[in-house]
Amino acid sequence: MTDPISNASTSDLIRSLSDDLSNLVRAEMRHAQAELAEKARQAGRAGALLGAAGVLGAMSVGSATALLLRLLDRRLSPATSAALATGLFTGGAGALVAGALAELRRTGTLVPDETLASLREDVRAVTDTDRPPSAG
Numbered sequence: 667m668t669d670p671i672s673n674a675s676t677s678d679l680i681r682s683l684s685d686d687l688s689n690l691v692r693a694e695m696r697h698a699q700a701e702l703a704e705k706a707r708q709a710g711r712a713g714a715l716l717g718a719a720g721v722l723g724a725m726s727v728g729s730a731t732a733l734l735l736r737l738l739d740r741r742l743s744p745a746t747s748a749a750l751a752t753g754l755f756t757g758g759a760g761a762l763v764a765g766a767l768a769e770l771r772r773t774g775t776l777v778p779d780e781t782l783a784s785l786r787e788d789v790r791a792v793t794d795t796d797r798p799p800s801a802g
Contacts, residue, residue, distance in 0.1 A: 701778040705774070709770065711769055712773065719766060722759055726759070734754070
């Protein structure tokens with residue numbers, strides 16, 4: 667039985683190699699795109715948490731502050747009530763920021779790590795093949 671590669675012309679082999687390389691590059695690009703999309707979704711969740719922290723901070727300046735101050739003023743002096751309310755709202759905003767930063771850290775870098783590892787393996791596979799001895 668004859669080997670189909672040994673019967674192929676050089677131009678056919680080059681065309682086949684070019685097609686294979688094009689398909690490999692397209693597949694790696696699709697993989698990188700999917701990986702980056704997932705990382706962007708994770709970063710979007712962290713952004714939503716930061717947005718919620720901002721909204722909470724803005725709302726705390728309004729009616730919640732007035733209500734809390736009125737309740738505290740029944741037991742404490744106005745200055746102490748204001749200081750306590752400020753501390754409570756600052757703590758809530760700080761907790762949201764800490765959650766958002768933790769989510770961003772879990773997201774990691776925006777580099778498509780799996781795709782880069784796959785490309786490195788592909789390059790290693792190509793460079794590790796037996797090469798014909800060089801003439802000269």
